[in-house]
Amino acid sequence: MSFLRRKGGAAAAVAVVAALALSACGSGGSKDQSSADQSGSAEGGSAGTTITAAAAYETTNYDPSSTSSALAMGTNWHVMEGLYELDMHTFEPYTALAAEDEPTKISDTEYEVSLRDGAKFSDGTDVTAADVVESYKRATAEGNLYGSMLDFIDDVVAKDDTTVTIKLSHPFSLVKERLSLIKVIPASSTQEDMTAMPVGTGPWKYDSIDEQKVVFSPNEYYNGQFPAQADSMVFDIIKDDTARTTALQEGTVMVMEAVPADVRDQLEGAGLTVESIQGFNLPFLMFNTKKAPFDDARVRQAFFYAIDTEKLISNAMDGEAQAATSFLPETHPNYNKAKNVFTHDPEKAKSLLAEAGVTSLDMTLLTTDHPWITALAPQIQNDLAAVGINATIQSEASASLYANNTDVEDPQFDVALAPGDPSVFGNDPDLLMNWWYGDNPWTNQRTQWKDSEGYTKLHELLNEAVGQEGDAQQQLWNQAYDLLSEEVPLYPLFHRNMITGYSQDMLQDYQPISTTGLNFIGAGVK
Numbered sequence: 241m242s243f244l245r246r247k248g249g250a251a252a253a254v255a256v257v258a259a260l261a262l263s264a265c266g267s268g269g270s271k272d273q274s275s276a277d278q279s280g281s282a283e284g285g286s287a288g289t290t291i292t293a294a295a296a297y298e299t300t301n302y303d304p305s306s307t308s309s310a311l312a313m314g315t316n317w318h319v320m321e322g323l324y325e326l327d328m329h330t331f332e333p334y335t336a337l338a339a340e341d342e343p344t345k346i347s348d349t350e351y352e353v354s355l356r357d358g359a360k361f362s363d364g365t366d367v368t369a370a371d372v373v374e375s376y377k378r379a380t381a382e383g384n385l386y387g388s389m390l391d392f393i394d395d396v397v398a399k400d401d402t403t404v405t406i407k408l409s410h411p412f413s414l415v416k417e418r419l420s421l422i423k424v425i426p427a428s429s430t431q432e433d434m435t436a437m438p439v440g441t442g443p444w445k446y447d448s449i450d451e452q453k454v455v456f457s458p459n460e461y462y463n464g465q466f467p468a469q470a471d472s473m474v475f476d477i478i479k480d481d482t483a484r485t486t487a488l489q490e491g492t493v494m495v496m497e498a499v500p501a502d503v504r505d506q507l508e509g510a511g512l513t514v515e516s517i518q519g520f521n522l523p524f525l526m527f528n529t530k531k532a533p534f535d536d537a538r539v540r541q542a543f544f545y546a547i548d549t550e551k552l553i554s555n556a557m558d559g560e561a562q563a564a565t566s567f568l569p570e571t572h573p574n575y576n577k578a579k580n581v582f583t584h585d586p587e588k589a590k591s592l593l594a595e596a597g598v599t600s601l602d603m604t605l606l607t608t609d610h611p612w613i614t615a616l617a618p619q620i621q622n623d624l625a626a627v628g629i630n631a632t633i634q635s636e637a638s639a640s641l642y643a644n645n646t647d648v649e650d651p652q653f654d655v656a657l658a659p660g661d662p663s664v665f666g667n668d669p670d671l672l673m674n675w676w677y678g679d680n681p682w683t684n685q686r687t688q689w690k691d692s693e694g695y696t697k698l699h700e701l702l703n704e705a706v707g708q709e710g711d712a713q714q715q716l717w718n719q720a721y722d723l724l725s726e727e728v729p730l731y732p733l734f735h736r737n738m739i740t741g742y743s744q745d746m747l748q749d750y751q752p753i754s755t756t757g758l759n760f761i762g763a764g765v766k
Contacts, residue, residue, distance in 0.1 A: 289765050291473040293758050294484045295454075296498035298477050302449065303434040304423035305378035308385060313664045314757025315454050315475060319362075320423035320440035321464070323353050323372070323404075324416050328753045328761075331667040333416045336464060337367065337424055337441060343415060349408040351415060352399060360461035361426055362445035369398035374427035378434075386421055388678035389671055392706065396422075411707045414668050421665060443468045443761070452477055466762040469748075473760065481611070488512065488741050495750075497758050499739040501558030513744040516560055518571045519754030520672065521661040522732035523613060526646075528653050529729050530688040533601065537694075538592040540728045543655070544582035545589035546627040547620055549733050556615040560737040566721045567673065569735035574669045576718040578725035589627040598628075603654040605631040606645055608638045613659055616733075620657065631655075646686045664755045669717045670706050673698075676730050687729040694727040 299309035304320045307313065317328065323343075325336040335341050337359055343351040359367040376396040379386045392412040399405045406415070425438055433439070437446045443466050444456040454475040458468035476493055478484040481500045488496040489510050499507065504514045525543055527534040534540060549563045562569060566578040593601070605624075607617050617633045624631045636644065638658065645653040662675035676682045677698055683690040698720055705716035724731065740752030748766050753759050 289470040289472075291470045291495075291760055292493045293473075293475050293495040293760070294478045294487050294493040294497065295475045295758060296479060296481075296484060297756065298451070298479060301435050302438055302446075303431070304425060304438055304440070305375065305381075305434065306384055306386065308664075310661075310664065310756035311454075311475075311477065314759065315446075315456075316423065316438070316440070317442075317757070317759055317761060318444040318456060318473070319442045319446055319459075320425070320438065321442050322420040322422050322424060323355075324419045326417065326420045326666055328755065328757075328759045329751050331417075331663075333420060334465075336420075337372075343406065343419075346405075348411040349394075351406045351408075353404055353406065353419075355402045355404075356464065358463050359441055360463075361439050361441055362459040362461060363426075363439055364461055365426065367424060367441055368401050368427075369404045370401075371427045372396065372404045372422070372424050373398050375424045376422050378425075379422050385680065386665075388674050388680045389421055389665060390418060391679075392418070410703070413706055413709050413713065414670065417666055417668055418671070444473060447472075469763055470765065475758065485741075494746060495740065495742040495758060497738075497740055497756070499741045501560045501739060504739065507741045511743075512741050514739060514741045515752045516737040516739045517752060517754045518562065518569055519661070519736060519738045520569060520572070520663040520667065521659065521736040521738060521754075521756065522564070522734065523616060523657060523659050523736075524676075524730050524732050525728075526656045526658065526687055526730040527728070528651055528655070528688065529692065531652065531654065533596060533598050534654060536596045537727050538596040539598055539601075540731075541580065541582070541726075542589040542592040542596075542598075542627065543624065543629070544728065544731065544733070545585045545592065546629065547582075547623045547733065548584040549582070550584065552616055552619055553734055555619065556612070557734070557736065560739060561734040562737075563734050564732040567724050567732065568669065568721070572667065572669075574714060574717055576714070576721055579722035580725035582725075584623075586623075586627050593628065600628045600630070602630045603632070604634050606641055606653055606656040606658075607633060607635045608641055608658045609635050610638070610659055613657060617657065642686070647681065651685070651688065661756055664757055669720075670702055673702060673720060673724070677724070682730070689727075689729040692727075692729075694723060694729070698723055698727075 295311050297310040299311045301307045301309060302312045304316050321336040323336060323338040324333045326333055337356050339354040339356050343353050345351055355367055361367060373396050380390050392408055392410060394407045394409045397405050424441060425434060437449050443459055443462045445459045447455040447457050456473040478487060484496050485503050487493045489507060499514055507514050527540050529535050553559060553561045553563060565581045566575060568575045607613050614635055621631045621633055662672055665671060683695060689695050701716050701720045705713050738754050742750060746766060747763060749763050
């Protein structure tokens with residue numbers, strides 16, 4: 241089930257763009273196509289075609305066992321496979337390297353999965369169970385951010401050369417979805433190989449990666465469901481919004497991610513399609529819960545009541561977001577309205593501060609230097625001042641914000657405003673909540689919320705929920721949303737729409753996705 245809401249506009253493509261041919265990401269429909277032949281050729285595509293896209297992000301880490309970069313996550317979708325993969329349009333799992341549609345259940349805590357017959361890496365070597373085992377070990381190595389999303393697995397062992405046994409620590413209803421996190425790479429791969437240009441089993445392979453572009457060609461050994469539908473693919477890395485817009489409008493690229501809301505009319509006027517899809521992507525306030533007065537949940541709640549989120553959305557986001565009424569956006573299939581909904585209420589904020597014994601407060605609000613985040617800061621500063629919170633704004637690049645302020649011994653920061661979107665890994669509520677509230681650096685080091693009563697209660701709910709299904713599971717998740725809205729150690733202000741621009745007339749079965757990253761799986765050229 242998709243949780244996406246779409247707003248789109250389209251017209252005939254301008255002549256300069258119409259002269260180009262491309263293929264792009266799949267429609268998000270059924271994943272039960274017949275398997276491709278083993279040639280990996282651009283079956284169904286036009287000879288000599290090249291997919292060109294403008295990516296908005298950069299990275300130096302393409303390691304599929306550890307990266308969280310929007311760019312690397314997106315490019316790896318085309319090159320790497322897990323036993324199962326997620327259709328990023330619907331978040332439904334489908335069969336990838338696995339031979340069968342479902343893992344074979346041996347017991348509530350044990351499953352077996354056989355490998356796709358004839359599966360090979362793009363270097364021509366056979367995929368074996370040993371590769372799956374080693375990939376699991378790398379993804380769950382100590383300190384790896386994937387660990388908390390896979391901690392329901394006790395072990396993965398090779399039953400034979402083409403079958404793995406997956407042993408769970410407890411019954412878990414989302415096994416198939418989570419196995420998509422373990423991208424299978426050759427056991428012989430070095431850390432340098434994985435970081436710079438990993439080898440996978442997907443429909444595409446990396447030809448070259450540098451600071452300006454990522455170049456792909458079809459994987460000739462791919463024998464899965466979705467062979468590459470063009471002869472090559474290039475992601476140009478264009479962080480600047482204006483340059484990315486110009487590239488799309490002039491036809492230098494065919495698809496553009498992260499369209500600024502204020503250029504939508506410009507692109508549509510040029511005959512391009514722009515789609516706005518409700519996603520999970522959000523700005524959050526993160527508190528140092530070990531530092532007074534931010535150790536008091538009433539003070540943390542006061543920040544959210546003080547901020548006029550609807551005004552932020554209107555002025556800074558051009559309306560392309562929805563105010564948070566829960567941890568999840570309202571379009572998510574597992575959404576439930578939280579106990580506390582933080583509508584703009586300065587008097588409520590003042591009352592909570594007074595109850596906590598705070599009459600005036602001078603503090604520093606750290607922000608990342610993402611343009612859309614820094615655009616939020618001035619109004620937030622003014623809204624906080626109106627309730628007696630005097631905030632000094634300090635903006636830093638993401639890496640330095642965390643390295644210099646939160647990921648240090650005895651953190652002394654006050655509050656941080658930053659973006660995040662773990663839905664690139666999946667969209668089940670347990671995964672999304674565990675990203676920020678799990679046993680990982682977010683709670684251990686950043687919010688320092690781990691040893692709290694609220695943390696303990698949350699994980700009692702989450703641990704019980706993953707062993708349930710249906711209404712029983714949903715009710716437990718609803719209680720978790722309520723608890724988070726009371727504790728708010730880290731909590732969203734709103735959920736953004738993801739805006740993508742492209743030439744509709746040139747694409748077959750193309751749909752943008754609700755997360756960061758670009759997806760070109762299963763599409764073709766008209």
